[in-house]
Amino acid sequence: xxxxxxxxxxxxxxLAIDAIHKCSSGHLGLPLGSAEIGAVLYGDxxxxxxxxxxxxxxxxxxxSAGHGSMFIYAWLHISGYDLxxxxxxxxxxxxxxTPGHPEYGETPGVEATxxxxxxxxxxxxxxxxxxxxxxxxxxxxDHEIFNHHIFALAGDGCLQxxxxxxxxxxAGHFNLDNLILLYDSNDVTLDAMAVKTQTEDTGxxxxxxxxxxxxxxxxxxxxxxxxxxxxxxxxNGKPKLIICxxxxxxxxxxxxxxxxxxxxxxxxxxxxxxxxxGLPEETFYVSENVKSYFSSNAEKLxxxxxxxxxxxxxxxxxxxxxxxxxxDGLEGKVPENLSELISNFxxxxxxxxRAAGGEILQPIAEAMPMLVSGSADLYGSTKxxxxxxxxxxxxxxxxxxRNIWFGIREHGMGAIMNxxxxxxxxxxxxxxxxxxxxxLRPSIRLAALAHLPTTYIxxxxxxxxxxxxxxxxxxxxxSGLRVIPGLDVIRPADPEETAGAFVGSMQRxxxxxxxxxxxxxxxxxxxxxxxxxxxxxLKGGYIVKKETDQLHTxxxxxxxxxxxxxxAADQLGAGxxxxxIPCFERFDRQSKEYQEExxxxxxxxxxxxEAGVSGLWWKYVGDKGQVIGIDRFGISAPGDTVMKELSMxxxxxxxxxK
Numbered sequence: 001x002x003x004x005x006x007x008x009x010x011x012x013x014x015l016a017i018d019a020i021h022k023c024s025s026g027h028l029g030l031p032l033g034s035a036e037i038g039a040v041l042y043g044d045x046x047x048x049x050x051x052x053x054x055x056x057x058x059x060x061x062x063x064s065a066g067h068g069s070m071f072i073y074a075w076l077h078i079s080g081y082d083l084x085x086x087x088x089x090x091x092x093x094x095x096x097x098t099p100g101h102p103e104y105g106e107t108p109g110v111e112a113t114x115x116x117x118x119x120x121x122x123x124x125x126x127x128x129x130x131x132x133x134x135x136x137x138x139x140x141x142d143h144e145i146f147n148h149h150i151f152a153l154a155g156d157g158c159l160q161x162x163x164x165x166x167x168x169x170x171a172g173h174f175n176l177d178n179l180i181l182l183y184d185s186n187d188v189t190l191d192a193m194a195v196k197t198q199t200e201d202t203g204x205x206x207x208x209x210x211x212x213x214x215x216x217x218x219x220x221x222x223x224x225x226x227x228x229x230x231x232x233x234x235x236n237g238k239p240k241l242i243i244c245x246x247x248x249x250x251x252x253x254x255x256x257x258x259x260x261x262x263x264x265x266x267x268x269x270x271x272x273x274x275x276x277x278g279l280p281e282e283t284f285y286v287s288e289n290v291k292s293y294f295s296s297n298a299e300k301l302x303x304x305x306x307x308x309x310x311x312x313x314x315x316x317x318x319x320x321x322x323x324x325x326x327x328d329g330l331e332g333k334v335p336e337n338l339s340e341l342i343s344n345f346x347x348x349x350x351x352x353x354r355a356a357g358g359e360i361l362q363p364i365a366e367a368m369p370m371l372v373s374g375s376a377d378l379y380g381s382t383k384x385x386x387x388x389x390x391x392x393x394x395x396x397x398x399x400x401x402r403n404i405w406f407g408i409r410e411h412g413m414g415a416i417m418n419x420x421x422x423x424x425x426x427x428x429x430x431x432x433x434x435x436x437x438x439x440l441r442p443s444i445r446l447a448a449l450a451h452l453p454t455t456y457i458x459x460x461x462x463x464x465x466x467x468x469x470x471x472x473x474x475x476x477x478x479s480g481l482r483v484i485p486g487l488d489v490i491r492p493a494d495p496e497e498t499a500g501a502f503v504g505s506m507q508r509x510x511x512x513x514x515x516x517x518x519x520x521x522x523x524x525x526x527x528x529x530x531x532x533x534x535x536x537x538l539k540g541g542y543i544v545k546k547e548t549d550q551l552h553t554x555x556x557x558x559x560x561x562x563x564x565x566x567x568a569a570d571q572l573g574a575g576x577x578x579x580x581i582p583c584f585e586r587f588d589r590q591s592k593e594y595q596e597e598x599x600x601x602x603x604x605x606x607x608x609x610e611a612g613v614s615g616l617w618w619k620y621v622g623d624k625g626q627v628i629g630i631d632r633f634g635i636s637a638p639g640d641t642v643m644k645e646l647s648m649x650x651x652x653x654x655x656x657x658k
Contacts, residue, residue: 001043001044002221002222004043004289004290004293005036005039005040005043005044005221006036006039006221007287007289007290008039008043008078008290008293008294009035009036009038009039010035010251010277010278010279011074011078011279011285011286011287011290012031012035012038012039012071012074012075012078013031013032013035013250013251013273013277014274014277014279014283014284014285015070015073015074015077015078015088015284015285015286016028016031016032016070016071016074017032017251017252017266017267017270017273017274018089018270018274018283018284019070019073019088019089019091019098019284020070020091020264020267021264021267021268021270022089022091022283023091023092023093024264024267025092025100025264026069026070026091026092026100026263026264026267027067027068027069027070027262027263027264028070028249028252028255028261028262028263028264028265028266028267029068029186029188029248029249029261029262029263030065030067030068030071030153030155030184030248031068031070031071031074032248032249032250032251032252032256032261032266033184033186033218033246033247033248033249033250033261034068034071034153034182034184034218034244034246035071035250035251036218036219036220036221036224037153037182037184037218037224037244037246038071038074038075039075039221040221040224040225040228041061041075041151041228042075042076042078042079042294043079043293043294043297044225044297045059045225045228045229045232046058046059046061046151047059047148047149047301047304048061048301049298049301049302049304049305050076050079050080050081050082050109050298050301051080051298051302052305053081053082053108053109055305055308056134056145056146056330056425057145057146057147057148057308057312058148059148059149059150059151060111060124060127060131060148060149060150060151060423061111061151061152061153062111062112062114062120062121062123062124062127062150062151062152062153062419063102063110063114063120063152063153064114064117064118064119064120064121064123064124064152064153064154064155064158064164065114065117065120065153065154065155065157065158065184066101066102066113066114066115066116066120067101067115068155069098069099069100069101069102069115070091070098071153072102072107072109072110073087073088073091073098073107074088076107076108076109076110077286078286078290078291078294079294079297079298080294080295080298081108081109082108083097083098083107083108083109085284085286088284089284100115101113101114101115102114102115103449103450104422104450105450105451111123111127111422112124112418112419112422112450113446113449113450116442116446117155117157117158117160117161117164118154118157118158118159118160118161118162118163118164118167118415119161119163119415119418119442119443119446120152120154120158121152121154121158121159121163121164121167121168121181121415122163122164122166122167122411122412122414122415122416122418122419122443123152123415123416123418123419123422124150124151124152124167124179124181124419125167125168125170125171125176125179125412125415125416125419126415126416126417126418126419126420126421126422126423126428127150127179127419127420127422127423128150128171128176128178128179128239128419129174129176129392129404129416129419129420130419130420130423130425130426131146131148131149131150131178131423132176132178132392132394132399133372133392133399133400133425133426134146134326134423134425134426135147135399136398136399136400137322137325137400138315138319138322138325138326140315140318140319140322142314142315142318143311143312143314143315143318143319144311145308145311145312145315148178149178149179149180149231149232150178150179150180151180151181151182152179152180152181152182153182153184154181154182154183154184155183155184155185155186156185156186156187156188156189156194156198157189157190159183159202160189160197160198162411163411163412163415163442163443166409166411166412166413166415167409167412167415167416168181168206168209168211168239169209169407169409169412170406170407170409170412170416171209171210171211171239172206172209172210172211172238172239173209173210173395173407174392174393174394174395175210175237175238175239175394175395176239176394177234177235177236177237177238177239177240178239179239179240180228180231180232180239180240180242181211181239181240181241181242182242182244183202183241183242183243183244184218184244184246185202185215185218185243185244185245185246186245186246186247186248186257187248188248188257188258188259188261188262189259189262190259190262190263191259192259193258193259202241202243203215203241203243206241210238210239211238211239211240211241212231212234212236212238212239212240212241213240213241213242213243214227214230214231214240214241214242214243215242215243215245216242216243216244216245217244217245218244218245218246219246219247219250224242224244227242228242237394237395248261248262249261249262249266251273251276251277252266252269252273252276253273253276254266254269255269325369325370326425328370329370329424329425329426329427330424330425332424332427332453332509334368334506334507335367335368338364338367338368338503338506338507339499339500339503339534341363341364341366341367342360342363342364342499342502342503343363344496344530345495345496345499345524345530346524347524347526348524349495349523349524350521350522350523350524351495351521351522352517352518352519352520352521352522353492353494353495353497353498353517353518353522353559354381354382354383354459354460354517354518354519355383355521356494356495356498356499356517357383357384357457357459357498357502357515357517358383358384358385360495360498360499360502361373361383361384361386361502362386362387362388364502364503364506365386365388365389365402366388368427368506370425370426370427371386371402371426371427371429371506372386372392372402372403372404372420372426372427372428372429373385373386373402373403373404373429373430373431373457374403374404374405374406374413374416374417374428374429374430374431375403375404375405375406375430375431375432376406376407376408376409376410376413376430376431376432376436377405377406377407377408378431378432378433378459379403379405379431381433381459381460382431382432382433382457382459383459384429384431384457385403386402386403389401389402389403390402390403391403391404391405392404392405404416404430406430410432410436410439410440411439411440411442411443413430413432413440413443414430414439414440414441414442414443414444414447414456415440415443417429417430417443417447417454418443418446418447418450418452418454421447421452421453421454422450422452427453427455427506428452428454428455429454429455429456429457429505430454430455430456430457431456431457431458431459432458432459433458433459433460433472433474434458434459434460434461434462434474434477434478434516435460435465435471435472435473435474435477437456437458437474437477437480437481437514438477438480440456441480441481441484444456444481444484444487444512444514445484447487447511447512448484448485448486448487448511448512449486451486451510451511452511452512453508453509453510453511453512453513454512454513455505455506455512455513455515456512456513456514456515457515457517458477458514458515458516458517459517459518459519460472460474460517460518460519461474461477461478461491461516461517461518461519461559461560462474462475462478462518462559462560462611462612463475463611463630463634463635463639463642463643463646463648464518464519464520464560464611464639464642464643465519465634465639466519466520466637466638466639466640466641466642467636467637467638467639468636469634469635469636470633470634470635470636473633473634473635473642474612475611475612475613475630475631475632475633475634476612476613477516477612478491478516478558478559478610478612479612479613479615479616481514481516482584482585482616483616486511486512487511487512487513487514487585488504488505488508488511488512488513488514488583488585488586489513489514489516489583489584489585490504490505490513490514490515490516490537490582490583490586491516491558491559491582491583492515492516492517492537492559492582493522493525493544493557493558493559493560493561493562493563493580493582494522494523494524494525494533494562494563495522495524496524496525496530496533496534497525497533497534497536497537497580497582498515498517499530499534499537500533500534500535500536500537500538500582501513501515501537501582501583502515503534503538504537504538504583504586507538516559518559518560519639520560520639520640522560522563523563525544525562525563525566525580527544527545527566528543528544528545533580536580537580537582537583538586539586539587539590539594540581540582540583540584540585540586540587540588540589540590541579541580541581541582541583541586541587541590541595541598541599542579542580542598543577543578543579543598544562544565544566544578544579544580545566545569545576545577545578546577547574547575547576547577548574549573549574549575550575551575551576551577551600551602551603552575552576552603552605553572553575553576553577553603553605553606553607553657554576554577554578554579554599554600554603554605554606554607555568555569555576555577555578555579555606555607555608555609555653555657556578556579556580556581556599556606556607556608556609556617556620556621557578557579557580557581557608557609557610558580558581558582558610559582559610559611560611560648561609561610561611561648562578562580564609564648564649564650564652564653565578565609565650565653566578567650568650568651568653568654568657571650571654572654572657576657577603579598579599581620584616599620604622604624604625605624605625605657606620606621606622606624606625606626607621607625607626607627607628607653607656607657608620608621608625608626608627608628608629609627609628609629609648609652609653610627610628610629611629611630611643611646611648612629612630613629613630613631614627614628614629614630614631615629615631617629626656628647628648628652628653628656630646630648632646634646
């Protein structure tokens with residue numbers, strides 16, 4: 001077997017060289033340096049089925065070092081996935097299945113959108129969390145339907161990023177022994193030899209975080225197979241780090257082992273490199289021997305899948321309730337009557353929307369048993385603890401828990417949430433203070449790019465935080481999140497809008513949602529019914545208070561400032577309309593007719609108010625309107641004082657209108 005795997009490794013090197021040479025763009029270092037790792041993974045160690053990439057008990061492989069994308073494209077093609085040689089030839093070209101960095105949903109067999117370094121490690125940890133939860137929830141004494149492993153391949157760049165350290169510490173603490181991280185340790189980073197920027201003992205660091213570590217020759221097929229086999233069989237409560245010492249750019253002597261081997265620099269030596277690797281002059285070559293071996297291996301893997309299917313069918317018959325629960329999770333099922341399950345709040349209730357959210361979450365969690373809710377060490381403040389569920393604690397043999405204590409690891413939380421979402425069994429949500437959204441912004445961006453239905457519960461959403469001062473008053477954060485394509489940002493104005501916001505987030509299947517919730521209490525907007533407020537929130541914008549005379553002024557607001565707009569309208573007279581816009585993105589997706597109905601173009605006297613930067617509101621008020629915002633940092637003082645000092649008052653609106 002080793003002979004054919006060695007040949008396959010060189011074939012994969014050839015594909016990478018040819019694809020990158022053809023488009024004069026890409027990263028050769030990892031695909032060439034890790035070719036033997038790929039040969040063992042896809043030719044021997046991974047339990048998967050190229051004919052069914054969605055098999056729920058497959059081993060997952062995440063290429064964290066996504067710049068080396070020709071690694072995964074070569075092996076997916078060779079091992080029989082629906083990735084033709086023509087697609088490999090179209091590497092990095094418009095409309096191909098082989099984009100510059102791996103993208104989830106674009107290429108069969110790609111488990112995560114990677115490229116931003118370190119993210120894939122966090123995603124793999126999320127996959128491992130999901131795998132632990134699934135095994136605890138669905139396996140029985142008679143039928144084990146989940147027993148797969150999660151693999152990730154990372155380089156020095158991934159391990160230098162802080163998100164990787166956060167995720168790795170989480171994995172070690174929570175005993176994720178279904179996780180195997182392969183470290184392509186080639187002593188090189190993009191700019192220089194790694195010694196220029198690092199001297200740490202990576203193995204010792206991971207051991208200190210609770211991992212098992214082993215160092216091997218990353219070109220020794222037997223050593224790779226043995227290390228992976230041992231890592232799979234040792235269920236000792238520790239994730240596994242296999243440090244694979246490799247030569248970057250192996251196969252191109254002119255750049256191998258140097259920083260020049262990282263990118264496409266070695267591609268100009270393609271002809272001599274192919275000859276040195278024993279490949280024919282024909283480009284994009286895969287030998288008949290390699291094709292035959294991987295075709296036979298795919299058949300064997302298909303047989304393993306069929307054996308699992310028999311167990312799975314027996315399990316479904318024996319466990320109809322569990323089977324229905326799993327089916328609902330995989331389908332992302334959300335009850336049609338979800339809003340009806342949330343009781344209306346008392347008309348005279350004055351609640352912080354974070355507190356309202358904590359109440360709303362409970363019936364949602366009852367109705368959606370696959371929803372998990374985590375917090376970055378702030379459950380007491382973010383109020384998103386599922387009271388009817390236990391904690392996720394594999395170290396205490398409670399992997400079925402739905403509350404995830406992420407610790408003070410916001411970026412890691414975001415990447416782990418994405419991994420749970422990629423796995424597609426559980427629904428991921430997580431919480432922290434709004435001002436810390438920037439700590440996990442790269443993960444949010446990737447969730448939006450990959451269309452993942454994650455929910456972020458961000459509390460303490462404005463200067464209303466008060467005494468904590470400008471460091472904790474996120475004046476720019478709400479608008480900063482609004483500019484991420486594909487992310488819905490919902491800032492509700494009262495408890496009923498908050499109910500609509502949570503329902504909208506759960507109903508959304510094609511992208512993430514950020515809920516921006518207050519620390520301070522907000523009154524219920526009783527001018528219209530709770531149902532209208534909830535449905536209006538789902539539309540992103542609606543009329544809270546309609547004029548009773550000829551319309552001459554429109555007041556627009558979101559969140560805690562809607563109450564001020566309503567109070568100002570009472571002072572300004574019968575011709576004033578108040579519009580709540582809790583979610584720009586949802587409102588902008590409505591029909592032009594609906595938008596015109598809510599904000600008629602005939603009325604150009606418009607004033608918007610929000611306790612944050614003013615820039616994005618101009619698209620609603622127009623060039624004849626006015627925006628009352630906060631284009632500066634906040635102040636350390638009681639929240640009401642700060643609001644008044646920075647003009648977040650009805651009086652400021654009245655003055656602007658007059």
